[in-house]
Amino acid sequence: MNANSMIQLTVYIGLVLLLSWPLGLYIARIFMDEPKRWSSGGRVTRILHSVECGIYRLAGVDPQMEMDWVAYTVSLLVFNLLGAVLLYAILRLQEWLPLNPQHFQSVSPAMAFNTAVSFMTNTNWQSYSGETTLGMFAQMTGLTVQNFVSAATGLCIAIVLIRAFARESQKHLGNFWVDLTRATLYILLPISVLLAVLLMSQGVIQNFQGIKQVDLLHPVTVTMNHRPVRLTHQVLPMGPVASQEAIKQLGTNGGGYFNMNSAHPFENPTPLSDFLEMVAMLLLPAATCVAFGEMVGDRRQGWAILAAMTILFVVFATGGLIAEHGSNPELHGLPVTMQGSRLQSGGNMEGKEVRFGVTDSVLFNTTATATSTGAVNSTSDSYLPLGGLIPLWLMQLGEVVYGGIGSGFYGMMLFVLVAVFVAGLMVGRTPEYLGKKIETFDIKMVALGILVTPAIILVGTAVAVLIPHATNVLGNPGPHGFTEILYAFSSVANNNGSAMGGLTVTSTFYQVATGLAMLMGRFWFVLPVMALAGSLVMKKKIPPSLGTLPTHTPLFITLLIGTVLLVGALNFLPALSLGPLIEHFLIISTH
Numbered sequence: 030m031n032a033n034s035m036i037q038l039t040v041y042i043g044l045v046l047l048l049s050w051p052l053g054l055y056i057a058r059i060f061m062d063e064p065k066r067w068s069s070g071g072r073v074t075r076i077l078h079s080v081e082c083g084i085y086r087l088a089g090v091d092p093q094m095e096m097d098w099v100a101y102t103v104s105l106l107v108f109n110l111l112g113a114v115l116l117y118a119i120l121r122l123q124e125w126l127p128l129n130p131q132h133f134q135s136v137s138p139a140m141a142f143n144t145a146v147s148f149m150t151n152t153n154w155q156s157y158s159g160e161t162t163l164g165m166f167a168q169m170t171g172l173t174v175q176n177f178v179s180a181a182t183g184l185c186i187a188i189v190l191i192r193a194f195a196r197e198s199q200k201h202l203g204n205f206w207v208d209l210t211r212a213t214l215y216i217l218l219p220i221s222v223l224l225a226v227l228l229m230s231q232g233v234i235q236n237f238q239g240i241k242q243v244d245l246l247h248p249v250t251v252t253m254n255h256r257p258v259r260l261t262h263q264v265l266p267m268g269p270v271a272s273q274e275a276i277k278q279l280g281t282n283g284g285g286y287f288n289m290n291s292a293h294p295f296e297n298p299t300p301l302s303d304f305l306e307m308v309a310m311l312l313l314p315a316a317t318c319v320a321f322g323e324m325v326g327d328r329r330q331g332w333a334i335l336a337a338m339t340i341l342f343v344v345f346a347t348g349g350l351i352a353e354h355g356s357n358p359e360l361h362g363l364p365v366t367m368q369g370s371r372l373q374s375g376g377n378m379e380g381k382e383v384r385f386g387v388t389d390s391v392l393f394n395t396t397a398t399a400t401s402t403g404a405v406n407s408t409s410d411s412y413l414p415l416g417g418l419i420p421l422w423l424m425q426l427g428e429v430v431y432g433g434i435g436s437g438f439y440g441m442m443l444f445v446l447v448a449v450f451v452a453g454l455m456v457g458r459t460p461e462y463l464g465k466k467i468e469t470f471d472i473k474m475v476a477l478g479i480l481v482t483p484a485i486i487l488v489g490t491a492v493a494v495l496i497p498h499a500t501n502v503l504g505n506p507g508p509h510g511f512t513e514i515l516y517a518f519s520s521v522a523n524n525n526g527s528a529m530g531g532l533t534v535t536s537t538f539y540q541v542a543t544g545l546a547m548l549m550g551r552f553w554f555v556l557p558v559m560a561l562a563g564s565l566v567m568k569k570k571i572p573p574s575l576g577t578l579p580t581h582t583p584l585f586i587t588l589l590i591g592t593v594l595l596v597g598a599l600n601f602l603p604a605l606s607l608g609p610l611i612e613h614f615l616i617i618s619t620h
Contacts, residue, residue, distance in 0.1 A: 031354065031369065033388060034350045034354065034387075034388045037388055037389070037392065038343065038346055038347070038350070038392065041304070041307060041308070041392065042339060042342070042343065044308060045308055045311045045312060045315055046315065046335075046339070048308070048312055048316075049312060049315035049316040049318070049319055049335070050316075050319055052312065052313070052316035052319070053315075053316035053317065053318065053319020053320040053322075053323065053331070054319065054320070054323055055216075055316075056216060056316055056317065056319075056320040057319075057320040057323035057324045059211050059212075059215050059216065060188050060191075060203075060208065060211065060320070060324070061324070074215075077214055077215055077219075080214060081210055081211065081214055081215075084210055084214075085206075085207075085210070088206065090204070090206045090207070091204075092204060092206075092207045094204060095201035095202070095203055095204050096201065096202065096203065096204055096205060097200045097201060097202065097563060098189070098200075098202055098559050098560065098562055098563030098566075099563070101189060101202055101203065101204075101205050101559065102555070102556065102559045104205040104206065105182060105185065105186070105205050105555075105559075106552065108178075108182075108205070108209070109149050109150075109178075109179070109182060109552075112149050112174075112175060112178060112179075113145045113146060113149035114145075115171075116144070116145040116148060116149065116171045116172075116175055117141050117142060117145040119166070119167055119170060119171040120135065120136040120140075120141040120144060120145065120163075120167060120171065121135050121136060121138070121141050122135060123135045123136060123163070123164060123166070123167050126164070126166045126167070127166055128164055128165040128166035128169070128237070129164030129165070129166060129167075130164070130165070130238075130239030130240065131164060131239055131240060131266075133161075133162060133163060133164050136157070136162065136163075139537050139540040139541065140156060140157060140535070140540060142540065142541070142544055143156055143540040143541075143543060143544040144156075144157070146544045146547050146548055147284070147521075147526065147544070147547055148171070148172055148175035148176065148179065148282070148284060149175055149179055150179065150524050150547045150548060150550070150551035150552075151179035151180060151182070151183055151280070151281065151282060151401060151433060151434075151436070151524050151551070152283075152401070152403070152520075152521060152524040152525065152526045152547045152550075152551070153176075153277070153282045153283040153284030153403060153526040154403070154520065154521050154526040154528070154543060154547065155284055155285070155288075155526070156534045156535050156539070156540060156543075157288075157535075158287075158288035159284075159285060159286050159287055159288060160266035160268075160286070160287050160288060161266075161288075164239075165237060165239065165268050165269060168268060168269070168273060168286060169269060169272075169273070172273065172284060173272065173273045173276060176273070176276040176277060176280050176282045176284070177213050177217055177218070177221075177276055177280065178209070178213065179280070179282065180212075180217060180276070180279075180280025180281065180282060180313075180433075180434045180435075181208075181209050181212035181213045181216075181217060181280075182209065182435075183281075183433055183434050183435030183436045184208075184212045184216070184313070184317070184434050184435035185205060185208040185209055185212060185435065186435050186436070186439055186555060186558060186559065187317055187321075187435035187436070187438045187439050188203065188208055188212075188435075189202045189203060189208075189559065189562045190438075190439045190442060190558060190561070190562045190565075191320070191321050191324050191325065192324070192562070192566065193561070193562035193563075193564075193565035193566040194325050194462070194463045194465060194565060195324050195325045195326070196566050197464075197465075197566070197568060197569050197570045198567065198568070198569045199566060199567065200563070200566060200567055201566075202562055202563070202566055216313070217276065217279065217280060220279055220312075221272070221275040221276045221279055221280075222275070224275040224278070224279060224305065224309055225271045225272050225274070225275040226271075227305055228271045228274055228275060228302055228305065228306075229271045231298055231299045231301055231302035231305075232294075232298035232299060232302070233270055233271040233274055233295065233296060233297070233298060233302060234267060234268070234270045234271065234295045235269050235270060235271040235272060236267050236268065236269065237268070237269065238267040238268075239266075239267055239268065240264055240265065240266055240267060241264070241265050241267050242262050242263070242264050242265075243262060243263055243265060244261060244262050245260065245261055245262060245263055248260060248261045266287065266295075267295075268286060270286045270287075270295055270296055273286050274286065274291075274296050274297075274306070275309070277402075277404060278306045278309040278310050278402060278404060279309045279310075279312070279313065279434075280313075280434055281310060281313070281314065281400045281401045281402040281432075281433040281434045281437075282402065282403075282526075283397065283401075283402040283403035283404040283525070283526045283527065284404075284526065285404060290404050290405050290406070291303070291306060291393065291404045291405060291406040292382055292405065292406045292407060292408075297406055299384070300384065300385065300389060303385055303389055303393060303406060304389075306393070306404070307392060307393055307396050310396045310397065310400045310402045310404075311396060311399075311400065311431050313434045314338075314400055314431040314432055314433065314434055314435075314437040314438065315335060315338070315339075315431060317434070317435060317437070317438045318331045318332070318334045318335035318338070318438060319331050319332070319335065321334065321438065325463055327463070327581070329581035330463065330580060330581055332581070333580060333581045333582075333585060333586055333589075334438075334441055334442075334445065334589075336586050337441070337586050337589045337590050337593075338429070338430055338431050338432075338437075338441065340586070340590060341426075341430045341590060341593065341594075342395070342399055342430050342431060345395060345399065345419050345422075345423055345430065346391070346392060346395045346419075348415070348419050349391045349394070349395050349416055349419040349420070350387070350388065350391050350392075352412075352413055352415040352416035352418075352419065353376050353377050353387050353390070353391050353412060353413060353416040354369075354375065354376040354377075354387055354388075355376065355377070355413070356376075356377075357377050357379075357413060358616050358617050359616060374386035374387050374388070375387065377411075377412070377413050377416065379408075379411040380407050380408030380409075380410065380411025380412070381407040381408070381411070382406060382407065385406055385407070389406070390406060390407035391407075391416070393405070393406045393407070394406070394407060394409060394412075394420055394527075395419060395420060395423065397420075397525075397527060398419075398420035398421075398423045398424050398525060398527060399423045399428075399430040399431050399432070400428070400431050400432060400433055400437065401428045401432060401433030401434075401436060401437070401523065401524050401525050401526075402433070402525070402526075403520065403525040403526030403527035404526075404527070405527055408530055409516070409527060409528070409529050409530075410504070410505075410513070410529040410530045410531045413613075414508075414509075414512075414609040414610070414612040414613035414616065415609065415613050417512065417516075417529075417609055418605065418609040418610070418613075420527070421512070421515070421516050421519060421605070421608075421609065422597065422601070422605065424516075424519045424520060424523045424525050424527075425483070425486065425519050425523070425597055425600065425601045426593055426594075426596075426597040427440045427443075427444075427479065427482060427523065427593075427597070428440055428523045428524070428525065429441040429444060429593060430593075433524065436524070436554075439558050440478075440554075441593075443475045443478050443479050443558070443561075444479070444589060444592050444593050444596070445462065445580070445589060446460075446462060446467055446471065446472070446475045447475060447479070447592050447596070448585070448588045448589045448592045449461070449462045449467055449578060449580065450467055450472055450475075451588070451592065452578045452585075452588065453467070453578070456576065456578075458576050460578075461571065461577065461578075462580060463570070463580075464570030464571050464572065464573070465565050465568045465570060465571075466568060466571065468564075470564055471561055471564055471565065474557040474558070474560050474561040474564070475557070475561065477557040478554055478557040478558055478561070479596060480600075481549070481550075481553045481554055481557075482522050482523060482550055482554060483600040483601065485518070485522040485546050485549050485550055485553075486515070486518045486519050486522045486523075486546075486601075487600075487601075487604060489518035489521075489522065489542060489546050490514050490515050490518045490604065492542070493514045493517075493518070493538075493539075493542070494511065494514060496538065498536065498538055499514070499536075499538050499539065499542075500514075502532065502533035502534075502536060502539075503531065503532060503533075504530070504531025504532060504533070505531050507612070507615075508607065508608050508609070508611045508612035508615065509531070509608075509612055510531070510532075511607055511608045512529070512608035512609050512612065513529040513531050513532040514532060515604055515605075515608050516528065516529045516532075517529070517532055517534065517539070517543065518543075518546060521543040521546040521547045521550065522546045522547070522549070522550035523550060524547060524550055524551050
């Protein structure tokens, strides 16, 4: 790690925190209980409000009718299920649908199931190459729409949990259809349009050409089938990339238009576009914390959670930068220099784009795995063992170091309640948070929410390593091969979607296994969160007393960070010891 890395990390986090403040206040204003407070704003807001009312009339939704947690959850699950079925149908019928100039065939049943589940759960795990598998209709009508609504669904769940703390002595938590509409119309859509324009200014393509043939500047002769062939042109895949790239990053989705994802120059051509995409990934998760403080009437609570997330992110990013800026022990003794200079960035450049270097690659990778985005601008499989450990553990912590849009916040709130519960045990009194007593049922739901994802990861990994069919597709043997499997199930269970390229996941086993893991990781986690919200909203707030634990102080922030790290270590340290940790020690002991 060098001075340049420190400056970039500081500017990056500083800008995210600066932008999250007004955006968080805006989010809180949108989801406040009195819509008239914001519907009477500026001209653009009034236009959007008219569109919103039109949507309600068209859908037959009464925006004044609120739901309890059961009705809200059923609406959420049914909506997402229907979205997955529609996407599955689009993929299976692709060859007969319009906007398919490449005449791609329909997607196989196993891959269509995996992809539909992936985009519906905000995972965007891709076991296919977008530019050689999906036409523009499937990309826009299928994937991009799911990018919006899956991100909006996560934000809706976070808002429900916030309302559970803000309200008291009632059972209603809002209306899912209203929250979904407002999250999409007022937040995701306008910011995505702005980001898409900024990305286009940097060279991200946005067209409907499908493919484009260009002449080579220097024709070359290659050997094909033992015969020389002269190549004079190249066929380039095209499409509406900027519009999908914007919501892909802003909604912490991560599914790339191209197989190379954000390493492809049509998706991410310049260092500035790279920086904009990194900011977009953290922006809404950070702003949700600010909105939480505003909506519960105590801004310090939101800043405390945001501070814990930021400290964890900086620590992990620093660790990754130190690991990847170091030298590769396997190159010691060879006439190779890994020191930074005017001609090279230095460090471990394997699998990284020269236009980004080590620092931008590590920061992007850390951001994509700290959130649930999963987009990459470098090859995770080529990171050094400790460099690869950072994104792996970030996912295994539960995607709470900022996390996905909405999901990062409500995931961190479970750890907040664990920290409050532990503190209450220390002083021998019933734990409470924001005036709500945390009782037996609440802690059961918290424990279920925290433990369900590690169970999916560890069981899935154990099954995969025991099946020869699942291990025969490994690109690497030994500890690194185990890490590839562990990384895959950590990614899908936490709805991240990034992958180590050495593991081939196109077989039926991985298509089905990862699809089921994505479903369980999203909705088995959501159910206890919604039940928790239903319990909390019915409780009456009690005024703070001398024995009440302040939850906005540096002491509580430290307790929260310790809780997150301790739970993560207890769940995954044995598995990590079999993968990246032992691989690191093997490398340094043999070189």
